[in-house]
Amino acid sequence: MTDDSENQRQSGRVAMRCELEFRKHGGSRYPVDIFDISPEGARISPPxxxxxxxxxxxxxxxxxxxHGxxxxxxxxxxxxxxxxxxHPAVFQLIVERLRGPSAS
Incomplete structure (x- = not known):
């Protein structure tokens, strides 16, 4: 897939900087930095x-x-x-959880 796929988003992304747990198929769990998220996907820095x-x-x-x-x-x-x-309401909940209680 080309980098053009980056520009074919269906909705806007919410910029943030936090850490999630990441796992690839058949692999171990690692912390991963997330840079932005939308209802359809996210930009991460995989370890x-x-x-x-x-x-x-x-x-x-x-x-x-x-899963993605x-x-x-x-x-x-x-x-x-x-x-x-x-769904937009679920996405909003995810954003609130990622930003933490101090951002509410």
Whole structure:
């Protein structure tokens, strides 16, 4: 997949800087930095090499793991496309959890 996939988002992203739990298919769990998120995906800095199309999971505290696939990879940043886009209300809850209680 080309970097053009970065520009084909369906909705706007919310910029943030926080850490989630990350796991790729068949791999261990690692902390991962997240830079932005939308109902359809997120931009992360994976701690291990990933490839386009690879299955991954992101864990938001207090929620089930989010399953997706790597849509693009450039240097040490990657785009994750979620398997199931979030409803706006669920997405808002995810953003609030990632920002933490002090941002409310």
């Amino acid at each position: 291990v090499r990933v490839e386009a199309g690879q299955q991954v999971w992101l864990k938001v505290p207090g929620m089930d793991a989010i 696939r790597i849509a693009w990879m450039r240097d040490w940043q990657a785009g994750v496309e979620f398997d199931n886009p979030f």
